[in-house]
Every structure is written in structure tokens, then in C-alpha cells.
Amino acid sequence: MYERQNQRHVPGHTFSTPELAWAWLRSEQTLIDRGEWTPPATRRQEQEAQAQREAETSTPFGAYARDWIANRTTPRGTPLAPRTVSEYHSYLEGPLADFAGRQLADVSRADVKAWWQRFADKPRYRHHAYAFAKSVYKAAVKDGLLDANPWDIDNAARVVLQTPKTVRATMINDLTPEDVQRVADATQPEQWQALVLLLAWTGLRPGEAFGLQRRDIKTSYIDGIPCWRIHVARAVSRSRTPDGIRVDTIGTPKTPESIRHVWLPPHLVPAMEDHLDRFSQPRAEGLIFPSTNEALPFATTQQVAGTTGKQRRDRTGGKVRPPSGFNGARESIGMPGLRLYDLRHWARRILLSAGMGELAVEQYMGHRLPAVQGAYAVLDPRQVWPVMLRCSDLAGWTPSAAAPAGRDTAVLLNEMTAEQLAAAVSAMSPDQLAVLVPTLSPEALVRLLGTQGRP
Missing domain, CATH: 1.10.443 (hpI Integrase; Chain A)
Incomplete structure (x- = not known):
């Protein structure tokens, strides 16, 4: 024990002999003389933290990756889908098997480059396995277990499609x-x-x-x-x-x-x-x-x-x-x-050709819309049916004479946009138009006539 800067400093443990205690004091004086001294308590904390990091980085890649999979969540906060979990485990048991038993810190960028070349004959499978391993190591870097991510190969994220x-x-x-x-x-x-x-x-x-x-x-x-x-x-x-x-x-x-x-x-x-x-x-x-x-x-x-x-x-x-x-x-x-x-x-292409709007098509296909559009865009089911009629018209279908367009269709068309209305009307037969046009509202007729002559 000694005092410095008005504080008392202790070694944090006892010594078995006086000689060992004096040796510790001399080592502290040496640090002071060299200008390298820091409080012993601070040095002990740093040593404990380093030991903890070394213990964690000694975890095999496979064990850390499996724990990552078990605790991974999607951007929506939900667990990974069973199929995704299965695919990730297949990478550990397949192309990444050589790394699974190695320590996290023992995998170098040179090892990754050699692995990348070894699986050149399976480009798509290699790409997916690489993306998975890179995500696992990215988490390890964020956790402070590693200083850098060795899964950093130029253009590795690029997938060359078999068909352009x-x-x-x-x-x-x-x-x-x-x-x-x-x-x-x-x-x-x-x-x-x-x-x-x-x-x-x-x-x-x-x-x-x-x-x-x-x-x-x-x-x-x-x-x-x-x-x-x-x-x-x-x-x-x-x-x-x-x-x-x-x-x-x-x-x-x-x-x-x-x-x-x-x-x-x-x-x-x-x-x-x-x-x-x-x-x-x-x-x-x-x-x-x-x-x-x-x-x-x-x-x-x-x-x-x-x-x-x-x-x-x-x-x-x-x-x-x-x-x-x-x-x-x-x-x-x-x-x-x-x-x-x-x-x-x-x-998707045929729905657009039939007159369905871009946002409506994305919703109809079950796609996720951007945040602002997704908050306000609503797919109106009443505007879908005329598009279905137009799709069937593109397929060469015509309704039977016993089923002419009537009041229900007129109600739907009166609520459509100008472009949707034009597409739906173009799919109807002359007999249907003869029944339909008198039932359209003046506003719908104005919208329809406004589309005439457009390219």
C-alpha cells in the first residue's frame, strides 16, 4: 500500500512474503519514474476486461453463429422464419464447416479469400453463405469481440445472374x-x-x-x-x-x-x-x-x-x-x-396493362410499400373487379350474352379514376356499352371523355 496524489493505492491482493510486497512497490516506483503510471485499480480493471475479451473471442465460430441464429430477430422484431433458420444451419454444416470449429479471432481475411476461391464453382450458394458469415462477424465486431470483420472481399455482395x-x-x-x-x-x-x-x-x-x-x-x-x-x-x-x-x-x-x-x-x-x-x-x-x-x-x-x-x-x-x-x-x-x-x-405486368395503378399493384401482389405510402395507400376492392374483367379481355374472353353489364358494374365504374375507367370501358362489348353508358354519372362521363385522345 502507498499514497500518491492524495489517494491510497493497494495491489488488490496480499503477498506471501515481504520481499514480494517490496518488489511490487519498486515496480510501481519504476512506472512513476517512466511516466507510465496509472492507478493500480484502473490497471486491474483493464486486465479483467482484456481477459474477458480473450475468453469470448476464444468461442468457436460455429457456437457463436448458432447463438446468433437463436437470438436473431427481423427488422419487425419477430424471430427468424423456420426456413431461414434451416438455411443458416445448412451453411454451417456445408460450405462454412471448415470455419465452424475455429475460434472467431483465428479467421483472417486471407482465410476468407482462399475459401472464396475454393467455392467458385457454386457462385450463388457461396454468395449466400458469405453474406451469412459476414453478418455473424459484424455482430461480433459490434459486441467488441473483434476489431475488424475479415469477411470483406471486394464485389462479394454482387451476384452474377445466370440470365441477365x-x-x-x-x-x-x-x-x-x-x-x-x-x-x-x-x-x-x-x-x-x-x-x-x-x-x-x-x-x-x-x-x-x-x-x-x-x-x-x-x-x-x-x-x-x-x-x-x-x-x-x-x-x-x-x-x-x-x-x-x-x-x-x-x-x-x-x-x-x-x-x-x-x-x-x-x-x-x-x-x-x-x-x-x-x-x-x-x-x-x-x-x-x-x-x-x-x-x-x-x-x-x-x-x-x-x-x-x-x-x-x-x-x-x-x-x-x-x-x-x-x-x-x-x-x-x-x-x-x-x-x-x-x-x-x-x-404484375398484366395487372398494370389492365389499368391497375402502381401502388394498387404493389398492394395486390403483397409487397411492402415505403413507410409514408404504406401508411395512407388503401386498395379499394371495388376498383379491382373491372381490372379483372380487363384481364380476361386480354386473354380473349368475352362474357355470355346472358350476362350484360348492369347496375353493379356501373356503380363500380362511377368510383374509378379516369385511367381505370378508360381501361375498363375499352374491354366491354358494344352491347355492354349500350347498357352501361346511360347509367354512368356525369362526373364519370367527364373523366372518361377527358382520356380520349391521350397517347
Whole structure:
């Protein structure tokens, strides 16, 4: 013990011999003489903090990552989805397995660069695994366990698409309603034909369609035309158990905004009625698109996609077997690069072509709107039905003579914007217009006439 700067300083522990105590005092005097002295209590605190950091950084990357996964939350404050958890664990057991047992601080940037080159033949899988590892190390840096993040490779965040975005956009824009019908008709088995049409004309995600039940469909009529509304409240996703077993689970859709209603263009009603009669499960809770494999509880995108264009050989006869399912159908129409999820992109384009506004389309598709727009934008269901009629018109459908446009349609059109009104009216037959125009309000007529002559 000694006094300095009017304070008493102690070593923080006792000494077994006087010699050790005098040695400690001499070491303190040496620090004072060199100008390196700080209070012993401060030095002890720094040493304890350093020891704590060293203990924490000695944690293996795999253990720290699993704890990160277990406690990770989304921007909305909710736990990670089961499928996301499964994917993250698959990275630890797959491409990141070599790092899982190493200490956090032992992984260098050179190690990461070597790993990056080693997985060059799997660019997309490598990209996802890299993003996961970088996020884990970013958390470790924030926690003060590391000074820098070694997962810092130039351009690693960039994904090189197999098909350039402009090429895919052109393919989707070139896809016509007739092409959609052709690819649906060519999809085998027939159980998936109605699904292809549904995805293309409503923009549902495949997992949302697989979760649909009979009770989610509400049927009614407007002016004698069947009006079907579908409630999207569930989605099927695939994940893995800790034992590596794939499981399909049903839960909420991708985002809260994805819980919504979509309407069926009337030209699809006959195909859906036929599908419900032939393939859907009975009772209100029955799945509309059940699995073709009795061992699986829900349908999967692989069942719909079928075999790939690489063609497989029949195990019994050695014959070349052509691609099947959606993969075979897309080749039959000369679009081998078309993906099942591209139908959702096509749905967005066709809804815009049918007169639905940009914000309304985003809400209809279940997308998350920017904060301000999302707070005030409201999708009016009464403006959706004329768009559905226009969609069916683009598909070459015309209502029967027994179902002319009437009062209900006039009420809907009177509440539409000028652009929506023009698009809906252009889809009607002369007989329908003869019944409809006298029932329009003067304000609606002014809006309609104001669109005439616009490009």
C-alpha cells in the first residue's frame, strides 16, 4: 500500500512474503519514474476486461453463429422464419464447416479469400453463405469481440445472374396470354395446369398457392359473371430439422403485407371449377393443390417443375426421358429459360396493362410499400373487379350474352379514376356499352371523355 496524489493505492491482493510486497512497490516506483503510471485499480480493471475479451473471442465460430441464429430477430422484431433458420444451419454444416470449429479471432481475411476461391464453382450458394458469415462477424465486431470483420472481399455482395436481368425482363414482356395458356395446357400431370394459370393471373407465390384451402375461396356474381375472391392467409415453406431431414411447414406468408385478397379473372373460373372437382381435397379445410406424393403433406415447387431440361434416363429401360411438368411445358413453347416464379412477374405486368395503378399493384401482389405510402395507400376492392374483367379481355374472353353489364358494374365504374375507367370501358362489348353508358354519372362521363385522345 502507498499514497500518491492524495489517494491510497493497494495491489488488490496480499503477498506471501515481504520481499514480494517490496518488489511490487519498486515496480510501481519504476512506472512513476517512466511516466507510465496509472492507478493500480484502473490497471486491474483493464486486465479483467482484456481477459474477458480473450475468453469470448476464444468461442468457436460455429457456437457463436448458432447463438446468433437463436437470438436473431427481423427488422419487425419477430424471430427468424423456420426456413431461414434451416438455411443458416445448412451453411454451417456445408460450405462454412471448415470455419465452424475455429475460434472467431483465428479467421483472417486471407482465410476468407482462399475459401472464396475454393467455392467458385457454386457462385450463388457461396454468395449466400458469405453474406451469412459476414453478418455473424459484424455482430461480433459490434459486441467488441473483434476489431475488424475479415469477411470483406471486394464485389462479394454482387451476384452474377445466370440470365441477365434485361434478357429475363424481355422474355417476360414477350410472354403473351396465349403463351400462358399454352404452357398451362402442356404442363403434365393435369393437376398442375390450373395452378400455372392461377400463378400467372393473380401473382400468388407458389408457397401461398400450396397453402390455399377450399374455405379461402368466396364466390359471388356481378352482373351474372362469376366473381371469385381468394383469401391469402397461409404459405407453405420447406426447411430442415436439426437432423437434416427436410420438412414442409405451413405458416403465415412471407410478410404481413402478403396477407391479402386477390380476385380471379372470370375466364379462369371454369378451369378452377374443374380442378376443384377433380383434384382438390374435400371439406372446407381441404387443400386446393394437394401433393402428388403421399409421403409429403403439401405440394412442392419440384413436383410442379418436374424433371429438368438435362433429361434423365429411365432406370429400367435406359431410355431417354424428356423433361416433364412445367419444365417440359416451357420447352414446348420455346421458352426453356422461363421459371415458375417468372409468372408472378408476368402477373404484375398484366395487372398494370389492365389499368391497375402502381401502388394498387404493389398492394395486390403483397409487397411492402415505403413507410409514408404504406401508411395512407388503401386498395379499394371495388376498383379491382373491372381490372379483372380487363384481364380476361386480354386473354380473349368475352362474357355470355346472358350476362350484360348492369347496375353493379356501373356503380363500380362511377368510383374509378379516369385511367381505370378508360381501361375498363375499352374491354366491354358494344352491347355492354349500350347498357352501361346511360347509367354512368356525369362526373364519370367527364373523366372518361377527358382520356380520349391521350397517347
